[in-house]
Amino acid sequence: MELQIAKHTKEVEEIICRFLPxxxxxxxxxxxxxxxSFNAGGKRLRPMLMLEVFRLFGGKNIKLVEPFMAAMEMLHTSSLIHDDLPAMDNDEYRRGKKTTHIVYGEAMAILAGDGLLLYAFETAAKAYEVEPENKNIGKALSIFAQKAGIYGMVGGQTVDVEMEGKPLSQEQLLFIHHLKTGALIEASMMIGAILAEASDEDVLKIQKIASNIGLAFQIQDDILDVMGDEEMIGKPVGSDCKNNKTTYVSLKGIEQSHADVERYTNEAVGLLDSLHGANEFLKSLLMALVNRKK
Amino acid sequence: MELQIAKHTKEVEEIICRFLPxxxxxxxxxxxxxxxSFNAGGKRLRPMLMLEVFRLFGGKNIKLVEPFMAAMEMLHTSSLIHDDLPAMDNDEYRRGKKTTHIVYGEAMAILAGDGLLLYAFETAAKAYEVEPENKNIGKALSIFAQKAGIYGMVGGQTVDVEMEGKPLSQEQLLFIHHLKTGALIEASMMIGAILAEASDEDVLKIQKIASNIGLAFQIQDDILDVMGDEEMIGKPVGSDCKNNKTTYVSLKGIEQSHADVERYTNEAVGLLDSLHGANEFLKSLLMALVNRKK
Incomplete structure (x- = not known):
């Protein structure tokens, strides 16, 4: 599966890099x-999901979805640049490369984040050059903005920053996980469906699938964090070793966490199977994401 | 005229504040x-210009332009929040009120800027709820993103930050003035025209008017800066008292600067007169902007 994903990453990169300024x-x-920042790597998961959902619903004109694929990765990259800033997570490295503010200075990093965010919308709007009359582009743009904003990714990020070092309730943790990680996965998959002219009902199903996958992905992340800690420093599983940070594992325990990953994934895959089309790679991709070991 | 503008500011505020989250x-x-940040005041010049151009072209459904008016002010406010950050201009006050990062901390200010930027697009896209089939909304969204981004406002801001303390050529100074101040004025007026179904030719004329007004406005700003300094600290007009900052006045001298404000304004007003519609308030507003004394 790793190889298959790498092949798709390459396919996606060939598309999205054409849109860089x-x-x-x-x-x-x-x-x-x-x-x-954009070229710092990654699996290009969000545009990959968008393309595969577009294919699932038999989307015909791939040129229509391409600008949105690039836009989604720009938006995601923009959020990473700002997340890494000294006033935020203060990270000097990401994926083994120096972060943007380390290389270009803080002012340029703030502006590069703003610039990429705006260029994302400029790029997405290029879909109008492909099909000027297509009403789904407006729908896709609305979802794009909503899922990125204060009721989506930025909202989750804000609560995460604000609650840092404080204990979280389960509801708060799920809120952060759902928005911070889940919102852009939802947007990516929904936009793929919308541009392929899926019915409103199917777009809702895709949103539900994406929401479950987003949660499972994030719980798995929490599990891997704990297991990583255990291997490295020998602390017991479920300990609060990460600066008292509340995680899914610290709230629910490791066994329940594993069970929930499985439950959310099964629900997503069940919903995917209930759709008319078939896309075996998409199915394997969703399962690989939540069952990853690193 | 001051009173008339104040009346229009109130009208605009009643519209745009309805869109706040x-x-x-x-x-x-x-x-x-x-x-x-949004409520920190100001004349609401950009949405006011948008509305008046919409009226100039006989725009019928004001509900269509309202989301864009609010979105434009959100976008502008977002840029002010980020401009004021410690890594940028490091300003503690704006319009007599503490800046966002002073009140809410730096991390929240970065996120509030991102949040407003994204909420601007979310808000603009609400025009689709008013007229789902209207193709001009897509055009307006494209202009909105382009004029805000790296080939618009953010582009101008970047060059301004990067060249701080260094001498500028006339071309560089005009580039910064044109983008940093001009781009959003252009976008505001163009979107008003587009949503009122102005012809492509008239939208281009409006862009030219806005571009001239933007430049005249910024040159007047430079003139007022020098005159303010002269009154306050007695330095001769045209001196480089502002940290060696290159201004239009330091490049061209005060007389030429006055002459150029007049030339750009006359060109704008001439173009405005050549359009079919009439909007006396818009004309007076443009003249008041460039002839302001503070």
């Missing part, structure tokens, strides 16, 4: 900073 | 920070 003109530095 | 839920703090 040229590094020229007076604003060359910020353009370099934007592209540096 | 409710301060509730887990993300209440960032919502408060967003609204705090």
């Amino acid at each position: 040229k590094e020229e003109g007076y604003q060359k530095t910020v353009l370099s900073a934007m592209n540096y | 409710k301060e509730e839920g887990y993300q209440k703090t960032v919502l408060s920070a967003m609204n705090y």
